[in-house]
Amino acid sequence: MSEILQQVKTPKSELKSRIKRLQAEMAREEVSAVLIMQQADKFYFSGTVQDGVIFVPVDDKPVFMVRKSLKRALEESELEKIVSFKSYGQMPTILKENGIENISRVGLEMDVMPVLIFNKLCSVFSGSEIIDASKYIRKIRMTKSHFEIQTMKKAGEILGKAMKAVPNLLTEGMTEVELAAETEIILRKSGHQGIIRMRKWNQECFYGLVLSGESGAISNYMDAPLGGMGPCPAAPRGASQRKIKKGEPIIIDMVSAYNGYVVDCTRTFYLRKLEEKLVKALNVSLEIQKVTIERFTEGVNLKDIYDMAWNMAKDANLDEYFMGHGDSKVKFLGHGVGLELDELPVIAENFDFILEKNMIVAIEPKFLFPDQGAVGIENTWASKKGRPEKITDIEDNLV
Amino acid sequence: MSEILQQVKTPKSELKSRIKRLQAEMAREEVSAVLIMQQADKFYFSGTVQDGVIFVPVDDKPVFMVRKSLKRALEESELEKIVSFKSYGQMPTILKENGIENISRVGLEMDVMPVLIFNKLCSVFSGSEIIDASKYIRKIRMTKSHFEIQTMKKAGEILGKAMKAVPNLLTEGMTEVELAAETEIILRKSGHQGIIRMRKWNQECFYGLVLSGESGAISNYMDAPLGGMGPCPAAPRGASQRKIKKGEPIIIDMVSAYNGYVVDCTRTFYLRKLEEKLVKALNVSLEIQKVTIERFTEGVNLKDIYDMAWNMAKDANLDEYFMGHGDSKVKFLGHGVGLELDELPVIAENFDFILEKNMIVAIEPKFLFPDQGAVGIENTWASKKGRPEKITDIEDNLV
Numbered sequence: 142m143s144e145i146l147q148q149v150k151t152p153k154s155e156l157k158s159r160i161k162r163l164q165a166e167m168a169r170e171e172v173s174a175v176l177i178m179q180q181a182d183k184f185y186f187s188g189t190v191q192d193g194v195i196f197v198p199v200d201d202k203p204v205f206m207v208r209k210s211l212k213r214a215l216e217e218s219e220l221e222k223i224v225s226f227k228s229y230g231q232m233p234t235i236l237k238e239n240g241i242e243n244i245s246r247v248g249l250e251m252d253v254m255p256v257l258i259f260n261k262l263c264s265v266f267s268g269s270e271i272i273d274a275s276k277y278i279r280k281i282r283m284t285k286s287h288f289e290i291q292t293m294k295k296a297g298e299i300l301g302k303a304m305k306a307v308p309n310l311l312t313e314g315m316t317e318v319e320l321a322a323e324t325e326i327i328l329r330k331s332g333h334q335g336i337i338r339m340r341k342w343n344q345e346c347f348y349g350l351v352l353s354g355e356s357g358a359i360s361n362y363m364d365a366p367l368g369g370m371g372p373c374p375a376a377p378r379g380a381s382q383r384k385i386k387k388g389e390p391i392i393i394d395m396v397s398a399y400n401g402y403v404v405d406c407t408r409t410f411y412l413r414k415l416e417e418k419l420v421k422a423l424n425v426s427l428e429i430q431k432v433t434i435e436r437f438t439e440g441v442n443l444k445d446i447y448d449m450a451w452n453m454a455k456d457a458n459l460d461e462y463f464m465g466h467g468d469s470k471v472k473f474l475g476h477g478v479g480l481e482l483d484e485l486p487v488i489a490e491n492f493d494f495i496l497e498k499n500m501i502v503a504i505e506p507k508f509l510f511p512d513q514g515a516v517g518i519e520n521t522w523a524s525k526k527g528r529p530e531k532i533t534d535i536e537d538n539l540v
Numbered sequence: 541m542s543e544i545l546q547q548v549k550t551p552k553s554e555l556k557s558r559i560k561r562l563q564a565e566m567a568r569e570e571v572s573a574v575l576i577m578q579q580a581d582k583f584y585f586s587g588t589v590q591d592g593v594i595f596v597p598v599d600d601k602p603v604f605m606v607r608k609s610l611k612r613a614l615e616e617s618e619l620e621k622i623v624s625f626k627s628y629g630q631m632p633t634i635l636k637e638n639g640i641e642n643i644s645r646v647g648l649e650m651d652v653m654p655v656l657i658f659n660k661l662c663s664v665f666s667g668s669e670i671i672d673a674s675k676y677i678r679k680i681r682m683t684k685s686h687f688e689i690q691t692m693k694k695a696g697e698i699l700g701k702a703m704k705a706v707p708n709l710l711t712e713g714m715t716e717v718e719l720a721a722e723t724e725i726i727l728r729k730s731g732h733q734g735i736i737r738m739r740k741w742n743q744e745c746f747y748g749l750v751l752s753g754e755s756g757a758i759s760n761y762m763d764a765p766l767g768g769m770g771p772c773p774a775a776p777r778g779a780s781q782r783k784i785k786k787g788e789p790i791i792i793d794m795v796s797a798y799n800g801y802v803v804d805c806t807r808t809f810y811l812r813k814l815e816e817k818l819v820k821a822l823n824v825s826l827e828i829q830k831v832t833i834e835r836f837t838e839g840v841n842l843k844d845i846y847d848m849a850w851n852m853a854k855d856a857n858l859d860e861y862f863m864g865h866g867d868s869k870v871k872f873l874g875h876g877v878g879l880e881l882d883e884l885p886v887i888a889e890n891f892d893f894i895l896e897k898n899m900i901v902a903i904e905p906k907f908l909f910p911d912q913g914a915v916g917i918e919n920t921w922a923s924k925k926g927r928p929e930k931i932t933d934i935e936d937n938l939v
Contacts, residue, residue: 330721373585374588379734400774
């Protein structure tokens with residue numbers, strides 16, 4: 142086993158507790174079995190992303206049927222029952238061999254599973270009622286264990302190295318892509334895993350965003366306040382060939398990923414002075430972060446935090462620019478992170494949700510000014526009984 | 541409009557011809573309309589990936605309904621009818637306004653579309669029969685235009701810069717990740733778009749693979765001969781923390797992506813001498829490439845090329861190691877590339893397919909030796925009436 146695997150392998154106790162929590166949801170909803178296939182979900186319940194299907198019965202140990210690589214699945218996963226399989230059609234036989242019969246209600250990841258695969262599974266389980274299991278999975282994954290939080294802090298450390306290097310890398314006249322490349326190589330060499338997973342269809346993330354001046358106010362297909370031109374229309378997000386100038390905001394929104402877990406963080410930089418209006422907006426975003434964090438604690442309703450942030454932007458006469466402008470305004474202030482960048486819970490308009498402890502949210506008050514750019518702050522936080530824990534333990538002011 | 545957009549914008553004539561070819565397939569199969577939503581398909585038929593749905597009627601101009609960003613879709617796409625929309629429920633009204641009624645058979649991208657979105661669309665088009673349109677789309681996308689081939693050659697140029705730099709970057713004792721990071725920064729600064737798209741569910745690609753010694757023989761969840769340990773179990777593919785040694789093969793399999801289009805290329809490097817057996821296998825892979833390319837021409841059956849390559853490996857007593865070993869052997873020699881890394885056609889076992897001109901395939905004869913690593917070659921080729929055109933115009937021997 143490689144050294145890194147020894148360090149990061151998901152412990153058996155973690156897998157057991159995750160499966161137990163899923164089975165509790167299943168029992169409540171009278172679901173006989175759930176099939177786990179998507180990369181992030183598979184990693185969560187097995188500790189590996191090797192190609193296969195985890196069959197979780199409501200009252201027995203899961204059977205992990207692996208197509209490729211079986212050898213690596215056996216090395217990487219602490220699940221007890223790991224067997225080889227080649228096609229979906231073999232599943233009923235394998236399940237029978239493992240003493241599993243009478244599957245009346247089967248849950249599938251219907252929010253992410255392509256229709257043609259779903260149709261195949263429907264014919265394999267033609268005697269069963271098929272339901273959507275994604276709501277149970279997403280609910281369970283919201284609450285993070287100590288092991289998960291420690292992994293996310295490591296992702297935060299990696300991110301800190303790159304963010305702290307920015308003031309030394311940044312020079313007038315370099316392009317956004319050049320600055321992005323220089324920060325990305327730091328992330329990569331520090332242990333960033335490369336791939337960043339998102340759950341929602343057609344959403345994509347490559348490292349993060351390095352946006353200068355008006356780039357910061359350009360939106361795109363993503364459900365996020367910041368966008369940027371990107372290198373080309375086929376990848377219209379993030380750094381472009383635009384040259385960085387003095388006196389404009391340079392906003393860097395970076396995503397780190399370490400052994401599956403992502404954390405998200407934004408800092409605003411500039412060369413020489415920023416215009417008064419932008420400095421004021423940056424200070425308001427820091428103030429919103431401060432007040433939000435004071436309230437981000439077990440028992441709070443997230444919708445109230447959202448409303449409060451909006452009122453603060455209004456009181457500062459900056460609501461027109463808060464979290465976007467015009468058509469491209471988004472209606473959230475924060476998003477859950479974990480194995481995916483777009484997890485639950487969110488801090489959003491009408492998202493009526495009582496926060497529990499150990500939920501991890503990236504909170505990102507930002508202001509976007511057309512033609513001038515974006516300023517703001519973002520950190521990833523773990524909710525606690527009292528004050529939240531800062532997962533991206535990096536100074537807020539790096540200029 | 542940005543400078544880069546002017547250079548790479550998909551011309552109106554391209555979009556027209558693509559839609560015309562789709563409509564011809566639709567007419568043949570009596571499909572009234574096809575909805576295009578997935579990133580790569582959307583880019584192909586509109587020139588943008590902004591969030592929206594392209595509704596293609598069998599006998600009229602497409603209506604592109606855009607959610608976000610409408611402004612950018614209008615800038616980036618040469619489609620004529622681009623309208624704003626907020627939810628799927630609005631579609632029937634928008635279509636009526638555009639004179640489109642009587643939709644009896646609707647095609648959706650059922651190979652990639654998540655079930656919950658499919659279910660929503662089924663209720664929006666509850667009076668229509670729903671069929672899978674992905675087979676038509678994938679078929680049309682196989683044949684590349686001059687514009688597409690030129691874009692892919694540009695992707696090849698970017699890749700050439702990184703590959704040619706490897707001999708100067710490579711030193712004993714550096715880790716695979718360090719070498720990967722140094723080549724990735726060259727790709728990124730040269731115009732690589734970052735994101736690499738794959739069609740098949742749960743398949744992922746981040747730049748490419750830098751594998752030394754036994755890493756070259758480690759397989760994983762991907763449907764590919766090479767895998768590698770990767771940085772961690774959550775991203776178990778590509779470069780790891782392994783230190784590069786003298787006398788072992790260092791195989792670099794890199795994917796470039798420029799304005800949507802990907803090309804794929806592999807070179808084998810080493811510090812000092814390689815063992816006789818590995819040198820022989822590398823030479824056989826070059827010989828297989830040579831003979832394959834002679835046959836890779838309009839009218840050939842791709843299955844025959846596959847069989848021929850296998851026979852060459854057998855004749856050299858190397859079939860045990862060809863395209864993997866043991867359980868992890870793959871049953872193809874080449875794969876189509878374009879807007880996605882896993883396009884059609886493939887050169888594979890029993891893939892009975894007559895090659896037409898302007899189809900682009902990455903052909904990758906490789907040998908994997910357990911505990912020793914991998915050697916081989918890969919280039920991306922465009923089929924022609926005669927000899928194919930090399931899209932990855934890089935010397936085969938860079939050592």
